[in-house]
Amino acid sequence: MAKKVVLGIESTCDETGVAVVRGDELLGQCTATSMDQFERYGGIIPEIASRAHLESFLPTLDQALQDAGVTLDEVDALAVAAGPGLVGSLTVGICAAKTLSATLGLPLYGVNHVIGHLAVDALVDGPFPERFIGLVASGGHSNLLLIEDIALSVRELGGTLDDAAGEAFDKVGRLLGLPYPGGPHVDRLARQGEPDAITFPRGLAHAKDRYPYDFSFSGLKTAVGRYLAANPLPEEDREDDREQAVANICRAFSESVNDSLTAKAVQAAKDFDCPTIVVGGGFAANSRLRELLVERADQAGVEVRFPPMKLCTDNGAQIAALGSALAEAGAPPSPMDFGPRTAMDLSQTYVA
Ligand code: KG4
Ligand code: ZN
Numbered sequence: 001m002a003k004k005v006v007l008g009i010e011s012t013c014d015e016t017g018v019a020v021v022r023g024d025e026l027l028g029q030c031t032a033t034s035m036d037q038f039e040r041y042g043g044i045i046p047e048i049a050s051r052a053h054l055e056s057f058l059p060t061l062d063q064a065l066q067d068a069g070v071t072l073d074e075v076d077a078l079a080v081a082a083g084p085g086l087v088g089s090l091t092v093g094i095c096a097a098k099t100l101s102a103t104l105g106l107p108l109y110g111v112n113h114v115i116g117h118l119a120v121d122a123l124v125d126g127p128f129p130e131r132f133i134g135l136v137a138s139g140g141h142s143n144l145l146l147i148e149d150i151a152l153s154v155r156e157l158g159g160t161l162d163d164a165a166g167e168a169f170d171k172v173g174r175l176l177g178l179p180y181p182g183g184p185h186v187d188r189l190a191r192q193g194e195p196d197a198i199t200f201p202r203g204l205a206h207a208k209d210r211y212p213y214d215f216s217f218s219g220l221k222t223a224v225g226r227y228l229a230a231n232p233l234p235e236e237d238r239e240d241d242r243e244q245a246v247a248n249i250c251r252a253f254s255e256s257v258n259d260s261l262t263a264k265a266v267q268a269a270k271d272f273d274c275p276t277i278v279v280g281g282g283f284a285a286n287s288r289l290r291e292l293l294v295e296r297a298d299q300a301g302v303e304v305r306f307p308p309m310k311l312c313t314d315n316g317a318q319i320a321a322l323g324s325a326l327a328e329a330g331a332p333p334s335p336m337d338f339g340p341r342t343a344m345d346l347s348q349t350y351v352a
Pocket of ligand 2: 113117138281282313314
């Protein structure tokens with residue numbers, strides 16, 4: 001039987017994404033972002049993000065259909081991010097999806113955006129193994145999941161007790177006076193830092209039994225703040241010394257975050273006898289995460305799959321990919337009365 005054509009819509013935060021897939025094949029996509037409007041605020045302003053979705057939706061839809069070379073008549077099913085995310089942003093995507101569903105008479109899946117960050121990997125690396133560990137790391141999430149079926153069986157093993165990995169990078173970036181979002185800057189500078197110049201603590205290091213698969217990064221951020229208070233950065237006129245001092249802090253900080261993420265992901269793969277770890281979310285861009293996870297997973301005989309960068313940050317393909325998995329599994333569509341789920345349980349792959 002021919003695979004279904006699924007159109008996915010993503011509007012959880014600052015990206016408006018639309019994509020079209022057929023089975024595991026990405027036919028086309030388009031993403032617009034309002035991130036450039038937030039640099040001066042140092043954070044996302046939900047009201048501005050919602051308005052940007054409203055303006056971007058139709059052009060993004062048109063562009064994605066054109067990129068895919070399909071018309072709306074050829075679409076078999078729709079998927080939209082139901083949550084978790086910002087309520088105003090989610091509402092725009094959900095209203096658009098319901099309008100398309102009602103006018104075209106198409107089934108609609110309201111899917112979990114976080115699970116989508118992993119589902120998207122099937123579009124590039126092929127079908128998933130029977131069971132695998134998912135590591136989702138982004139500005140809003142840091143979670144370890146045990147997945148037996150991306151559409152129907154996802155179990156949350158653990159997650160951050162406070163800040164997400166990307167959020168912690170952004171906050172430390174701010175402490176160091178780097179532009180928003182700080183994550184990529186901290187990552188770049190960390191590579192120039194001297195090894196072992198500074199050591200920061202590992203979150204939950206003393207609570208491994210109680211929190212085997214959880215993370216905590218806010219104490220680490222405080223440790224960076226304390227270090228800066230005790231060791232002020234060299235003045236601006238000593239540019240090279242200042243840059244090296246910042247780089248050393250970034251390196252030690254990045255080492256701490258990535259040590260926790262990778263050690264626990266590999267431990268979960270061993271504990272649950274999983275041959276594969278799939279990584280997703282914007283933080284998957286982090287160069288040290290990629291390096292250290294592959295190194296540690298290799299040692300444990302575990303394979304690591306990373307989607308390409310373009311598919312790690314929020315996009316329509318992650319939503320279409322999960323919608324497609326649901327359609328292939330024969331899951332019944334979501335009821336038409338579902339609303340935005342600002343918090344959505346990770347074991348819930350979609351609104352059933
Ligand atoms: O998944 P995403 O696009 O948005 C959310 O859903 O949160 O992730 C964005 C987050 C931001 O916190 C950003 O600073 C972080 O991912 N990020 C990075 C890197 N690239 C993006 N953090 C560390 N290193 C990077 N190279
Ligand atoms: Zn995301």
